[in-house]
Amino acid sequence: MEEFDYIIVGAGAAGCVLANRLSASGKNSVAVIEAGGKDNHIWIKVPAGFNKTVYNDNLNWGYETAPGPHIDGRRIRFPRGKVLGGSGSINGHLYVRGQSADYDTWAQLGCRGWSWDDLLPYFKRAESRTGGSDEVRGRSGPLVIEDQRDPHVLSDAFMDANEALGLKRSPDYNSGDQEGTMLYQNMMKGGRRWSPVDAYLRPAMGRQNLRIITHALVERIDLEGRRATGITYRQGGQTKQLRARRDVILSGGAINTPQLLQISGIGNADDLREIGVAVKHALPGVGRNFRDHYAVRVSALVKGAGSLNEKSRGLPLVGEVLRYAFTRKGLLTAAPSHAGGYFKTRPGLATPDMQLYFAPASYMPGRYGTSELDRVPGMTLGVSQLRPESTGHVKATSADPTAKPEIQPNYLAVQHDRDALLAAMKYLRKLLATPPLSSYVIEENLPGPTVQTDEQWMAHARATGSTTYHPVGTAKLGTDPMAVVDPLSMRVIGLEGLRVADASCMPTMVSGNTYAATNAIAEKASDLIPAT
Structure with a gap:
């Protein structure tokens, strides 16, 4: 069994950031596990290729929502990236941070260290932007933000x-x-999409301490008592394992992160019993608090x-x-x-x-x-x-990791x-x-x-009406009974060796597109994880 200091599940908007930052010193060995393949599809690089990628079944999970009780019982197609870069390789590449009040609300809800002033240094560290004030915009980060x-x-x-x-x-x-x-400002460089792979992952690919494993579907988080010790995954028809010396970090996004927690026995006890999964760690908030625009x-x-x-x-x-x-x-x-x-x-x-x-x-x-x-x-x-009050859920429908989860946004x-x-x-x-x-x-x-x-x-x-592809909140940061992630360490509450850093962490919806906020979450997490 191979061992790494950190195992990152998901090479999307957050996972690419973590892969780069956690491997940068050369002191830590890092493995990144991605269910999809390489980001070499021609339409990924062309900005208008959004029209060709967002519903391409080779590049995304092909999800759809459960029938919506307040939208005439309709199901809505719900693409999520299944490729290096995740949804950041197939999205509409708009860069929108949201309002300062969004993040100040997080702090007021008990997420100490997550106010606008706390996150602004991470927004700035991430971006390379011409225009705007030096007080709020970054000039030399990896994420290039261009005007149209x-x-x-x-x-x-x-x-x-x-x-x-x-x-x-x-x-x-x-x-x-x-x-x-x-x-709108765009994540582009010289007229090409500038994805999380371009910004973070590709510059780190030559490091000897970073390994990227593609076409690998994680079947479960391996637990020994209250500690996550690694993962079991399937690749090319074979079942394999990796062991984590320090942490398993989930960065699968607001759909895949709660699903993986649930099929691993971590979540709402009633949800787990419904799919025949033994409860290893009861956390009622897993999969709840789902929001989308x-x-x-x-x-x-x-x-x-x-x-x-x-x-x-x-x-x-x-x-x-x-x-x-x-x-x-x-x-x-x-x-x-x-x-x-x-x-x-x-x-x-x-x-x-x-x-x-x-x-x-x-x-x-x-x-x-x-x-x-x-x-x-x-x-x-x-x-x-911008800030809908309607909330829904994500629930695994089977212990089988290939079974699509139930996605119920509960719109309107x-x-x-x-x-x-x-x-x-x-x-x-x-x-x-x-x-x-x-x-x-x-x-x-x-x-x-x-x-x-x-x-x-x-x-x-x-x-x-339809989705804007902005799901968040299904493993939220916080200190209340429905919180899943400790805001001071990114640890799954009550467990050791297991952390979450992606859009699922957002306690409430940000005011706009969610990529920028997810990027900032991962930047901050890359500091918190080694320190705690």
């Missing part, structure tokens, strides 16, 4: 319309103060400006491929959302509660949960509530969430009617002008 290389005229019109409605231009939405409208779209046919729809087919696409090859600009540098904003849906809120998304493109009618662009010129506006379960979303959808229609954006609108085609009443709007939200 080819802004679109429709994105400018979208931002101008927001300004006309009183939403200011944000000088830097990653400063901790989000309110305003802006172009639920997004709803409005789209319109456009005139007077070419959208990305027309450029994605035939001869125009050939031209865009050549343009990308020679200039690293154009369609192929596009993220799923180009512009956006953060606004308050009602008076009295201290900070924005809603995120805006805009793309100078639209999707095929009725093809929700796909990335197939429409065949006519169009644009899409979307919204998601709480009236507060429905009220906020209703106000936000009406704001989208107001934007379409506001100059200069209105000058490009032929007609709204989703949901269309027949939708007028509150009930009709909510019917649209229930029938068409």
